[in-house]
Every structure is written in structure tokens, then in C-alpha cells.
Amino acid sequence: QSALTQPASVSGSPGQSITISCTGTSSDVGAYKYVSWYQQHPGKVPQLLIYEVSNRPSGVSIRFSGSKSGDTASLTISGVQAEDEADYYCSSYTSSSTWIFGEGTKLTVL
Amino acid sequence: QVQLVQSGAEVKRPGASVKISCKASGYTFINSSFHWVRQAPGQRLEWMGWSNSVNGDTYYSEDFQGRLTITRDASATTAYMELSSLRSEDMAVYYCARGAYGAFEYWGQGTLVTVSP
Numbered sequence: 001q002s003a004l005t006q007p008a009s010v011s012g013s014p015g016q017s018i019t020i021s022c023t024g025t026s027s028d029v030g031a032y033k034y035v036s037w038y039q040q041h042p043g044k045v046p047q048l049l050i051y052e053v054s055n056r057p058s059g060v061s062i063r064f065s066g067s068k069s070g071d072t073a074s075l076t077i078s079g080v081q082a083e084d085e086a087d088y089y090c091s092s093y094t095s096s097s098t099w100i101f102g103e104g105t106k107l108t109v110l
Numbered sequence: 111q112v113q114l115v116q117s118g119a120e121v122k123r124p125g126a127s128v129k130i131s132c133k134a135s136g137y138t139f140i141n142s143s144f145h146w147v148r149q150a151p152g153q154r155l156e157w158m159g160w161s162n163s164v165n166g167d168t169y170y171s172e173d174f175q176g177r178l179t180i181t182r183d184a185s186a187t188t189a190y191m192e193l194s195s196l197r198s199e200d201m202a203v204y205y206c207a208r209g210a211y212g213a214f215e216y217w218g219q220g221t222l223v224t225v226s227p
Contacts, residue, residue, distance in 0.1 A: 003154060032212070033212070034211070034212025034213070035212075036212065036213035036214070038155070038214070040155075045205065045217045045218075045219060045220060046147075046155065046205075046214070046217060047217075048213055048214060048215055051210075051211045051212065051213035051215075052211050052212060052213070055211070057215070089154065089155050091155075091157070091213070091214070093212050096169075096172075097162075097169045098157065098159075098160075098169055098170075098171055098172075099145065099157040099160070100157060101147075101154060101155045101156065101157055102154070103154055104154040104155070
């Protein structure tokens, strides 16, 4: 099963905004509102950042926001901070009643 | 608070099976879906399968069809994942996660499975 397409890496200076894209197909990202984003620091358990395209769970910073257009979802981090340096993964429900993850994006804070 | 506590690390021979448990607490178990996700060293997250609380069905990634079995014991508030015919490529950290709003809301601490001759 293939993965959703994400850039391998992105970078930004503290205070800048960065956006990570997540491209799927009309059978997953484009078809459902069940797109979510996860942050994973090295050696740690992934943590949910965004669910249903743009909703933040309680406790997640408002600096994290999500959106979707067609088959591509996006995660934006406003005012990047050093603590945001981590791997980020998107995920989507699919027409096969399964889920699929993205390839993962490594965020480097310069 | 919601907690998912997984069983400990496993070392298995190629061809063997591994069964990992995920003990849930802090919420109503029967109303929740469970997912299993794995991550090989230095690799991306890989979704494996899930147990749907609504209809009781299980769904598996085609990458694991025939080798993966997901079960749950409501009386023990525990979910299980069994992977058979292990090979070296199955060496990974395996996570259980509670499903909600189409996302993986809470995660277990992970279980390392080592496959070695």
C-alpha cells in the first residue's frame, strides 16, 4: 500500500511560518474529512495535532492549523519554535475502510 | 485519564508469530475503535489494521493480509495484535492507538519486536 506524498524535509527560522503538504488521491484525502496530522519527536510516541482536516485537540497550540484543497491537505505552523523540530505525518481514511499515512516530513528549525 | 499500556518487548525467530496486548483504561472500552501502527527503525509510520467498535469488524492493510489478526477482549478492556510468519522486515516498534474522529487520538507506549535467527 503506497503512502501519501509529503516533502521529505522543510526548514524555517524561529518565528517564521512553514507549511507541509500531504497529497493523496480522490479515494482518500480528496474524498473524506478524516485527514489528521501527527508530530513525532525522536524516540517518542506520535502525538495527534489535527483531526478532521482542521480541528485541534485540546492542549495543542493554536500555532498549528490544517486545511485541505482537493486531494492535498496542508499543515501550517505559525511562528515556528525550536521545540517544533520533529517529524510530521499526515494520515487519511480511504475508500477501502482503511487508513494510510504520509511519507513523513522532517522539520528543521534553523 | 485515558491510558493504553502495551506488553513488553519481544524477540522472535523468523517464521514465528508475535502477539502484543494493549490494555486500555480511563474510558468506556466497548465504544472505542483500535488501530495498530508500526514503525521500522528510521522509517515512516505504517498503518496495519483496525477493529471497528460500531460493527465489530476488522479491516487490514493489504500489506498484511493473511498474516495479521486483531482481536479485543471487552471484559479485560484489552486489544490484541498478532502477526505471523515473521521476517526481518517486521522488526519495528508496534503501537496501538484509540481511534476517534477518524484519527489516532491516544497511543500506547509502543512495543519493540526484534526478529533475529
